[in-house]
Amino acid sequence: MSSYTPMELMICAAARLLEDNSTIVVGTGAPCAAAMLAQRTTAPRLTLLFEAGGVGPRLPRMPISVGDSRTFFQGVMATSMADIMETCQRGMVDYTFIGGAQIDPYGNLNSTIIGDDYNRPKVRLPGSGGANDLGSLCWRTLIMTQHDPRRFVEKLDFMTTPGYLTGPGAREAAGLPRGTGPYRVITNLAVMGFAEETCRMQILSLHPGVTLADVQTATGFELPPACDPLPVTPPPSDEQLEILRNEVDPHRYILGRNAA
Amino acid sequence: MSHAPSHAQSAASVPSQGSGELFSSPDCEALRDAMRQRPRGMVNKLTTVSEAVRRLLSDGEYLAIGGFGGDRIPTAALHEIVRQGRQRLSFAGHTATHDFQILCAGNLTGRGTLLEKVDIAYVVGLEARGLSPHARRVIESGEVATTEWSNYALAVRFRAAAMGVPFLPVRVMLGTDTFNRSAARTVTCPFTGQQLAALPALSPDVAIIHVHEADRYGNCRIRGTTVADFDLARAAKKVIITCERLIPEEEIRRDPSQTIIPYYCVDAVCEVPFGSYPANMPYEYFSDEQHLKAWLQAERDLDTFQAFLEKHIFGVSDFHDYLAICGGTRRLQELRRDELFPAG
Numbered sequence: 238m239s240s241y242t243p244m245e246l247m248i249c250a251a252a253r254l255l256e257d258n259s260t261i262v263v264g265t266g267a268p269c270a271a272a273m274l275a276q277r278t279t280a281p282r283l284t285l286l287f288e289a290g291g292v293g294p295r296l297p298r299m300p301i302s303v304g305d306s307r308t309f310f311q312g313v314m315a316t317s318m319a320d321i322m323e324t325c326q327r328g329m330v331d332y333t334f335i336g337g338a339q340i341d342p343y344g345n346l347n348s349t350i351i352g353d354d355y356n357r358p359k360v361r362l363p364g365s366g367g368a369n370d371l372g373s374l375c376w377r378t379l380i381m382t383q384h385d386p387r388r389f390v391e392k393l394d395f396m397t398t399p400g401y402l403t404g405p406g407a408r409e410a411a412g413l414p415r416g417t418g419p420y421r422v423i424t425n426l427a428v429m430g431f432a433e434e435t436c437r438m439q440i441l442s443l444h445p446g447v448t449l450a451d452v453q454t455a456t457g458f459e460l461p462p463a464c465d466p467l468p469v470t471p472p473p474s475d476e477q478l479e480i481l482r483n484e485v486d487p488h489r490y491i492l493g494r495n496a497a
Numbered sequence: 498m499s500h501a502p503s504h505a506q507s508a509a510s511v512p513s514q515g516s517g518e519l520f521s522s523p524d525c526e527a528l529r530d531a532m533r534q535r536p537r538g539m540v541n542k543l544t545t546v547s548e549a550v551r552r553l554l555s556d557g558e559y560l561a562i563g564g565f566g567g568d569r570i571p572t573a574a575l576h577e578i579v580r581q582g583r584q585r586l587s588f589a590g591h592t593a594t595h596d597f598q599i600l601c602a603g604n605l606t607g608r609g610t611l612l613e614k615v616d617i618a619y620v621v622g623l624e625a626r627g628l629s630p631h632a633r634r635v636i637e638s639g640e641v642a643t644t645e646w647s648n649y650a651l652a653v654r655f656r657a658a659a660m661g662v663p664f665l666p667v668r669v670m671l672g673t674d675t676f677n678r679s680a681a682r683t684v685t686c687p688f689t690g691q692q693l694a695a696l697p698a699l700s701p702d703v704a705i706i707h708v709h710e711a712d713r714y715g716n717c718r719i720r721g722t723t724v725a726d727f728d729l730a731r732a733a734k735k736v737i738i739t740c741e742r743l744i745p746e747e748e749i750r751r752d753p754s755q756t757i758i759p760y761y762c763v764d765a766v767c768e769v770p771f772g773s774y775p776a777n778m779p780y781e782y783f784s785d786e787q788h789l790k791a792w793l794q795a796e797r798d799l800d801t802f803q804a805f806l807e808k809h810i811f812g813v814s815d816f817h818d819y820l821a822i823c824g825g826t827r828r829l830q831e832l833r834r835d836e837l838f839p840a841g
Contacts, residue, residue, distance in 0.1 A: 265625040288648060289565045289592070290722030297839040301786065302624045304565030304592065306721055306779040307839055315722045315779075318565075319656060322649035326668055345673075349645065355678060361636040363622035365675050366592055370649040373669045396674040411672030412683065412692030 241473045243425035244492055246444055247381055248274060248481060249473035251334070251423050254379065258282045261332040262325065262371050264303050266491055267381050268334030269296075273485045278477060286330065288367035290316040299490050303367070322367070325374035328414070333375035335368045336382050339393045342437045342458045344380065344400025344419030346372065347393040355395070365397050372398040373413050377420035384424035386457040401436035427452045428470055430463065439463040442470040515679035517644030520587045520614045521559050523663040523697035531700075531734050535761075542766045543713045546816065549737045549765035550577040554703045557613075559587040561655070561699075561733060563706030563726040566594030567623060567784055568777045569719070571707040571739040573769045573816035575599040578611070580810055585613040589701060590620040591651035591725060595776050597632055598623070598792060602806050604635040606799075614642045616699070618651045626789055631796040645678040646670070650696050652725040657698035658732035666693035704733035707773050708758070709781070711740040715763025716749045716756050721779030723757060730758040739769040741781060771820055771829055783835035788823055 241249075244267065251271035255261060257280040263272045264287075273296055276283050284293050287300070291308030292315070300307040309315040324330055337346035348368055352359035372378050378400075382388055400419045402408055409415055422429040422438060430441045440452055440462045449467065453460055473481070486492050544552075554560065560578075564570040572595075578586075579602050590597055597620045603611025612635065621632045635641060646654070647669055657665040666684060670676040671694050684695040706726050708717040715738055719726060730736055738758070743766075749756060771778075775785035775792075795805035813819050820829065 289568070289724050301626070301784065302565065302567045302594075302777065304568040304722060304724060305777045305784065306568070306836060309721060309779075310839060315720075317652070317723045317727060318648060318725055319652045319728070322652070322669075349674070357639045358637055361621050361633050362628070363619045364590075364617045364645060365647040365670075366619035366622075367648040369647040369673060369675050370669045373671065393674075398675070399671070399673050402672045407672065412668060412694070413671050414668055 239475055239478050241478055242492065244494060245473055245478060245481060246470070247423050247425060248491070249477045250428055250470055251379060251381055252278065252477065254421055255280045255283055255332060259331040260284045260286060260329060262286045262288060262321065262330055262375060263334050265300050268379070269299060270481065270485050270491045271334070271381070274477060274481050277480045277484060286321050286324065288321050288371070289318055290321055292316060299486060322370050322374065325371060328376070330375045332377050332379060333371040334379045334381060335372055335398060336380060337368070337397065338362055339388055339390050340380060340382060340422065341390060341393050341400070343402060343404060344378070344422065344431060344438060345393055345396045345402065346380070346398040346400065347395045349395040349397045351394055353394060368398045372400070374417065376417055378418060379420055380422045382422070382424055384426040384452065384455045386455060389456040389458060389460070391458040401431065404436045405434070426455060429460070432463070440467060442468045444470045445472055512683050512685070514682040515676050517678045517680045518642060519680035519697060520616060520644065521699055521701070523657070525661050525663045525698065528658060528661065528698070528700050535734070537761050539714045539760050541713045542715050542763060544765050544767060546573045546577050546739065546767045546769060547581070549767055550574055550581055553735045553737055553764055554578065554583060556584040557586070558702035561589040561701035561704045561729055562593065562596045563704065563724070563729055564596070564773070564776070565722070565724045566592045566596055567789070569707050569721070569773050569779065570596045570776045571705045571772060572599070572774060572776060573772050574705045574737060574739055576810050576816065576819065579603045582608055583611055584609050586611060587614040588612055588616070589651055589699065590615050590617045591648050592619040594623045595789060597621070598629045601629070601632045601635045602810065604640065605638060606803060606806065610640065612641050616646055616651065617643050618646045618648045623789065623793065627793060629793060629796060631802055644680055645675045647675060650679070650681070651699065652728065654696050654699035655725050655728040655732040657696065658700035659728040662698065664695045664697050666695055668693060670694050699732065701733045703735045703737065704729050705737045705739070706730060706758070707739045709741050710744045711738050711766050712744055712746045712749050713766055714746065714760035715758070715766050716760045717758035717763070718755045719757045727757055730762045735764045736762055737765045737767070738763050739767045739772045741770060741772060741778065743768045769816055772816065774820060774829070775823065777836070781836060782829060782832035785823065785828065785832055
């Protein structure tokens with residue numbers, strides 16, 4: 238078994254979650270690497286869509302913008318943003334990956350401001366972009382992020398993108414599509430899911446060498462294990478690492494970074 | 498495929514509305530009156546970028562930019578707006594990245610207030626490249642009024658205006674602070690009782706769109722993704738087109754299925770080769786990541802940024818000079834190769 242970085246583990250764990258013959262809207266960075274890895278291993282018929290209108294590209298290199306020409310390079314269609322979002326809205330997109338500066342126990346995400354005054358924020362972040370749309374409309378939302386207490390907070394400074402909002406039934410009551418929501422949170426420490434009865438985040442597996450206490454210390458809210466003992470996240474296989482390093486990201490655009 | 502926790506729908510919620518300011522009227526009768534006044538003649542609309550911006554964009558108007566921030570943007574027109582010192586514009590920030598960065602050069606740099614109101618779906622960031630320090634400065638200063646939306650929401654708002662209706666219903670933004678800080682409202686479907694977000698039509702005073710090819714009347718072709726430009730061109734009250742190259746009317750007529758924007762939606766046509774630089778132009782040239790990095794670097798310190806702007810925008814007469822400063826045809830050739838042979 239080769240050695241690997243936390244980022245490589247995250248990408249490989251995320252790639253395993255993507256079923257073959259499904260559809261996914263991805264952004265740039267690690268999520269795109271995970272989708273590309275899945276296509277080259279367990280999900281060869283996974284169709285990638287990009288929010289600016291790219292569908293089914295043969296990605297020659299990692300895109301730098303979700304609207305750049307690589308997102309439809311040798312693709313099956315170059316269309317509009319509304320067409321992509323409406324494909325999600327009518328229920329044809331299985332997965333999306335989104336991230337944020339903060340995440341709460343219900344998987345709600347903040348990518349708008351840091352600080353408690355909207356009009357004079359400490360940090361102005363980009364805002365929703367397509368995140369609110371994708372997190373509202375895709376069947377399963379996957380979140381990849383660095384695990385630390387500043388990100389995993391009980392209460393967000395701003396709820397940009399809906400997770401399970403305030404808990405069971407809240408998405409449906411707000412008018413969001415039935416049966417959608419956050420599915421997995423993949424960090425440098427663990428893989429999390431959401432409890433059926435409470436819609437609150439819980440730990441599903443610990444990465445090799447990581448303890449339950451490590452994860453809970455890095456989380457600003459109560460984060461229980463889903464079972465006892467917790468399984469260990471499978472480490473990247475040699476095949477995954479080989480493809481990830483040599484085909485998906487040979488220039489180490491993503492792999493050269495710290496986790497998320 | 499539905500393994501997410503699912504729960505029975507609870508009782509219909511009370512109607513709610515966001516507290517954000519609506520920066521433009523969704524009135525479809527007023528829009529029809531404005532459209533009625535627009536010229537319809539299939540006449541020669543060729544002009545220069547500086548003349549088009551001078552004639553068609555006034556202080557205090559609402560501006561929208563085509564493309565996707567770092568992809569197929571009308572850079573020459575954006576520079577010209579800053580150079581001419583337009584004031585108090587409203588702006589539609591739907592994945593506005595380098596375009597927003599350029600416009601922010603007209604705020605907090607001793608040249609008045611270029612941006613006054615911004616509908617935000619995505620600003621300040623340049624996607625994988627990081628955040629723009631000066632755009633952050635401008636928004637965090639509080640001198641710009643902002644209202645939140647999502648990318649799809651702004652695209653739908655353009656479509657509502659393009660359709661000539663005052664609003665459209667969607668299933669996004671619901672239940673979030675993005676909704677609470679927007680000017681959207683909830684509405685109940687008269688057929689199913691489903692709660693939806695009603696988005697007000699957005700008809701910008703001026704849209705500027707960079708395209709691959711146009712004839713002198715303004716019939717336009719776009720290759721690659723159209724993002725929101727099909728609707729934006731129809732929603733706006735005035736449209737300025739910049740194009741990579743002019744083509745003859747006969748070429749348009751040879752294959753009308755390629756026309757994305759028809760002449761009657763267009764008020765000015767400007768030929769600007771490499772007009773999206775340093776942003777990506779599909780099938781023409783890739784983005785100049787070195788130059789975009791230089792922008793982000795220069796913005797960290799306001800004095801350094803002023804010198805950078807002087808060199809690249811205020812001190813140059815037109816876009817040809819800007820391209821020359823940035824490496825000229827040698828650099829453009831490299832970017833064309835990046836675009837056409839992305840795998841190396």
